[in-house]
Amino acid sequence: DTAVSQTPKYLVTQMGNDKSIKCEQNLGHDTMYWYKQDSKKFLKIMFSYNNKELIINETVPNRFSPKSPDKAHLNLHINSLELGDSAVYFCASSRDGNEQFFGPGTRLTVL
Amino acid sequence: AQSVAQPEDQVNVAEGNPLTVKCTYSVSGNPYLFWYVQYPNRGLQFLLKYITGDNLVKGSYGFEAEFNKSQTSFHLKKPSALVSDSALYFCAVRDILYQLIWGAGTKLIIKP
Numbered sequence: 001d002t003a004v005s006q007t008p009k010y011l012v013t014q015m016g017n018d019k020s021i022k023c024e025q026n027l028g029h030d031t032m033y034w035y036k037q038d039s040k041k042f043l044k045i046m047f048s049y050n051n052k053e054l055i056i057n058e059t060v061p062n063r064f065s066p067k068s069p070d071k072a073h074l075n076l077h078i079n080s081l082e083l084g085d086s087a088v089y090f091c092a093s094s095r096d097g098n099e100q101f102f103g104p105g106t107r108l109t110v111l
Numbered sequence: 112a113q114s115v116a117q118p119e120d121q122v123n124v125a126e127g128n129p130l131t132v133k134c135t136y137s138v139s140g141n142p143y144l145f146w147y148v149q150y151p152n153r154g155l156q157f158l159l160k161y162i163t164g165d166n167l168v169k170g171s172y173g174f175e176a177e178f179n180k181s182q183t184s185f186h187l188k189k190p191s192a193l194v195s196d197s198a199l200y201f202c203a204v205r206d207i208l209y210q211l212i213w214g215a216g217t218k219l220i221i222k223p
Contacts, residue, residue, distance in 0.1 A: 004154075041216050043155075043213045048210050055208055090155070097143070097205060104153060
């Protein structure tokens with residue numbers, strides 16, 4: 001039973017395309033997150049979301065948008081993909097601000 | 112400003128020796144501190160956390176961390192390193208919005 005799952009695992013696409021990454025957690029957590037990890041392994045929080053509030057990192061371009069159909073899912077939509085969007089994207093979840101549980105990551109390559 | 116520093120990009124330790132991965136933090140109020148490990152091509156895994164109480168926190172895989180308020184440090188330790196401990200280790204502190212502020216990561220290499 002995977003606690004936090006992401007699909008797809010790999011995503012290769014052309015510049016200018018629009019793509020989505022899906023995330024699901026079966027832990028009953030109240031908050032979900034999206035992170036970007038670059039080639040130097042730096043982790044950057046992009047969004048955090050619970051059923052009350054969406055917190056957006058101000059440095060994230062508005063081409064990126066999270067969408068949550070329910071408490072167990074937080075999908076990431078990316079419009080007009082750029083070369084610099086190539087990275088590994090991680091979804092995570094937590095309860096009450098405690099430790100976060102991470103998904104396996106989605107490696108996005110923009111050509 | 113809140114921040115986390117991991118001063119070493121890489122730590123090399125011989126198998127069987129004790130290991131320490133350093134972390135210092137700057138945060139308003141009482142810190143909530145975490146350590147995570149990332150194996151190659153995997154997501155991050157939670158190791159341990161400090162919220163309150165004993166300054167020595169025990170976690171997964173035999174790791175522990177020592178909270179030192181006066182030195183604003185939260186160093187990760189293990190008495191006897193294994194080759195399988197080789198990985199990337201991240202320290203993090205929780206901010207007032209319940210988001211984590213991450214260190215840059217330390218690559219730990221355990222040599223047989």
